[in-house]
Amino acid sequence: MKFLHSGDFHIASSFEHSSFPKELAIERRNDIWRSIDSLIDIVKKKEVDILLLSGDLYNEEYVTLSDLKRLSDLFRKIPFTNVFIIFGNHDPYRNKSKWKLIDLPSNVYLFKEDKITKYEFEEYDVYGISYIDNILNKDNIFENISLNKSKRNYFLIHTDIINTNFKYQPIDMNELQKIGFDYIALGHLHKPSAIAENIIYPGSIEPLSFKEQGLHGAVLGEFKDRELAIEFLDVSQSVFTEVEYEIDGNFNFYELKDLLLNDWIYSDKKNYIRINLTGNLPEEYEIDKEAIENELKNYVTYLEINNKLDYNLDLEKLRKLNKNNIIGVFLKNMSEYDMNNPVNSEALKLGLKAILKENK
Numbered sequence: 001m002k003f004l005h006s007g008d009f010h011i012a013s014s015f016e017h018s019s020f021p022k023e024l025a026i027e028r029r030n031d032i033w034r035s036i037d038s039l040i041d042i043v044k045k046k047e048v049d050i051l052l053l054s055g056d057l058y059n060e061e062y063v064t065l066s067d068l069k070r071l072s073d074l075f076r077k078i079p080f081t082n083v084f085i086i087f088g089n090h091d092p093y094r095n096k097s098k099w100k101l102i103d104l105p106s107n108v109y110l111f112k113e114d115k116i117t118k119y120e121f122e123e124y125d126v127y128g129i130s131y132i133d134n135i136l137n138k139d140n141i142f143e144n145i146s147l148n149k150s151k152r153n154y155f156l157i158h159t160d161i162i163n164t165n166f167k168y169q170p171i172d173m174n175e176l177q178k179i180g181f182d183y184i185a186l187g188h189l190h191k192p193s194a195i196a197e198n199i200i201y202p203g204s205i206e207p208l209s210f211k212e213q214g215l216h217g218a219v220l221g222e223f224k225d226r227e228l229a230i231e232f233l234d235v236s237q238s239v240f241t242e243v244e245y246e247i248d249g250n251f252n253f254y255e256l257k258d259l260l261l262n263d264w265i266y267s268d269k270k271n272y273i274r275i276n277l278t279g280n281l282p283e284e285y286e287i288d289k290e291a292i293e294n295e296l297k298n299y300v301t302y303l304e305i306n307n308k309l310d311y312n313l314d315l316e317k318l319r320k321l322n323k324n325n326i327i328g329v330f331l332k333n334m335s336e337y338d339m340n341n342p343v344n345s346e347a348l349k350l351g352l353k354a355i356l357k358e359n360k
């Protein structure tokens with residue numbers, strides 16, 4: 001018996017808080033669909049019996065009926081797979097849910113209630129609980145739940161099990177484990193992580209921002225007797241990578257380019273790269289950030305360089321060279337402050353940076 005676990009598609013994300021331009025936001029929305037398409041291809045190819053989708057499949061503010069129709073048509077393409085869907089804080093199953101207008105194929109099972117309900121089959125039972133509003137916080141959700149241990153038991157829930165929050169159904173791990181589900185399909189956290197070997201966050205199917213670095217995809221599981229084998233499948237179109245590049249008094253463009261091409265880029269992905277330049281440079285040396293960005297941009301889908309450099313300041317030299325100008329006056333005034341105080345030394349640094357720039 002094979003199952004595939006995914007979720008947090010966030011179809012119709014607006015990407016309004018992203019640093020990348022609008023055209024890329026459109027591209028990101030298409031990429032989410034491409035990843036869902038490949039998830040369904042995996043279901044077919046691997047002959048998956050059960051597809052578990054653990055909430056936040058879309059953002060309710062922007063999702064359209066045609067988005068939901070497209071999803072249901074995808075599920076129609078896998079008639080031999082049972083699809084189980086819970087709803088999360090971004091796509092709660094409200095009274096007026098657009099799902100009610102969609103003709104769903106018979107292999108799709110929605111959990112429509114904010115309490116645990118179940119679907120029963122010959123070899124397995126699937127339990128799940130959904131949001132019907134943006135917040136889910138119920139007491140004693142496991143009361144009266146007793147499993148039929150002669151079958152495999154799956155449980156879907158959308159919550160933050162690591163940092164519990166009153167808005168997202170708080171769960172007591174001991175209580176959860178005591179019930180004895182064979183597999184717990186979590187949703188909500190976008191970073192893939194295994195809480196235990198059978199309690200797993202597959203993460204968002206497609207990374208949505210620089211907060212979601214690394215590979216993204218879905219979890220393929222198989223029960224052979226009681227043994228559970230788990231495999232993480234990489235299905236995402238893109239990868240977000242944020243790196244620090246430390247410069248110590250010497251910036252070498254070609255070294256940076258080689259690192260980008262050889263170490264930071266995934267050759268089979270759309271790369272979204274953020275480079276933070278750290279360390280220091282001599283004060284007279286200016287980095288042409290735009291020129292570097294323009295050149296390196298050719299190798300990636302999106303590139304962003306943040307200049308977080310400190311400049312080396314030779315104060316003695318500056319004093320000697322600038323006795324009779326504004327730099328000299330500024331240095332003289334600042335010499336009355338205690339430079340061991342980090343606020344004062346930061347003020348000196350920022351002030352000098354500003355004046356030196358104007359004098360170039």
Ligand SMILES: [Mn+2]
Pocket residue numbers: 056088089090158187188189
């Ligand atoms: Mn969520």
